[in-house]
Amino acid sequence: MDRREFVTAGAAGTAALMLSSGCANARPVAAVSSSSPRGVEKGLKGDFLDLTSPRGNRDAIARIMGDVDLQSTKFGWYSGIVQGVRPGEGVRDLFGFTGFSCAKLLPSLEGKDPGFRKVLREVGYYTDLQTGEIMDTWFNPYLEEEVPVVHIANDPFNFELTDYVPLPPSYGGLNDAAPPKIPLQLDWSRKGNVLNMAQRINLFYPAALQPSSWPRESGSPFNQVTEMFMYQIDWSEMQNQENTTVKTNGTWSRITPWLPWMLMGPTDGHINYSCFMGSGDTLNLADPVAVEYARVNHPKFLEAPEVWEDPSLSSLEWFAREQKAAPLPADGQIPFAPRLDPKLPF
Template identity: 30%
Template sequence: MLDLTKTENVLQTFVKVRGSLKPEEVVFWWSGNVYSVIPGERNRLLFAIDGYNIGRCVAVEGGYQHLMREITLYKDPASSAVLERWDNPFTASQVEVVHVWNDPVNQQYLLHGPYGPFTLPIVPLSEDRLCASLDIMLAYPSALPRAHYPQYSQSDLYQGAELFQFFFSRSAAEDPARDSIPCDISWTRLGPWLPWMEMADRPGSLLYQCSGYKLDGGYAALPEHIRQYVERRHPEYQHAPTAFTRPNETSWTYFKKQLAQRTQT
């Protein structure tokens, strides 16, 4: 019986769910929608999205390092075509779409980290079904301060929330022969306008709602059109990183780099 009151059991279970106890590549795939949330207005569907995360968990002293990179592609919700340009309905201007190419997005899962023992709420949904929740509240100085990026930045503070739920089998988690177990996910994100939308400091936010699962078969099991897009644009996303590095990339830091390249050409 899995005793989820013990820190080491919670950590090992999460690594099995999120990746693998072995340093093998694991891919999570997701899809969903992105909505505008503006005070006093009806929420509007802006984008459909597809994305994946590819990573490997490496055992280190006191826990694991998770070496990852991830992408999300913004699509036309009517045609499902990957967008390269977007007609912004709020500003009546056309903008270049900057997809999510975050490399790395590394994490550490330690028995005793800087904020105390590793903890994660895991609740039963049925006799064999469990749900682990990971609620991440974010508030930190924006990589794009308004004084320097007024067209692309809503605030000097990046403030948002990333809400994850991982659904898995208790019996699979308890099986000592399994290093990695199947998992379904739900992901909700609330955050500011994306820099490339060129919304300046207009009031409002973006709401992401996605679902997905751990792919049996890894990268090769991704839809063909996604693999073709990745291999044409950023073939390194076929594999997880091999070394733990920091800082992590975000949509804001990536856009800042892309903007700097534009001004140099």
């Protein structure tokens, strides 16, 4: 086993699987954090599903991510805040974030590992912290500049659910990692009737937004992103074989470079999302402000896809395909916010 295979093999099946029951940009990758030993602890073998086996993990996550009757839509929702983190100053609450996803399961293709193919659309909208309204523009306090807001509208993001950790997406050819075939074992723990599942997903791959072409939108030739999920599910619901889907609640956090529409360029720092999330068989739990905004501006996102389409891209790749680079000022200099502490080197 060479070094690359060793790093990939160390990736836990739990974190390599992008399981967003509706969280923007949750993605599988080649190298991720290891699964906790709790994933095979005593007490995870139920009358219906054995969560210490790959098949039990597949069937459980299929019910979390979708509906195994293959006819119904699974809806996910998320709502929270987005923070700015810079060296030499306190963390700032910048704006809110709210959205939802619509997903369906399709049968696996003939000749493929038995399982399901999940097809998904998702939207995420940035909101004013004071009013809760979805923003068209935002005043960037770091640069003291009003900037247009670019919301998230990913269509599609699809992936396969089998007894094995799925291959990571290529993001349009940007991520060429090919991990070995790893039996699926998620990071479960159980406290009475509460079933918990944790994920940590660490991404590092070449950015579609290269600073040479996007000097105001991007400060690095690589995307460095971490996403963290905490799911809670009713154990008895999961072990009821009549349930073709299960409701979930939990949290989603994401650490990512400055959002490209913020126009932070080479400014030191990053963004942190902190959200509640959940899923069910209706959009009633999603933020009604987000649902109504989508009804007017992104109506097709109110329904799940019916077929598998490629490519599956994150919001960063969609930005590169759909937006234009912001012009530089007349002096040709890239605006950025210097560190506040003059003793810290740039």
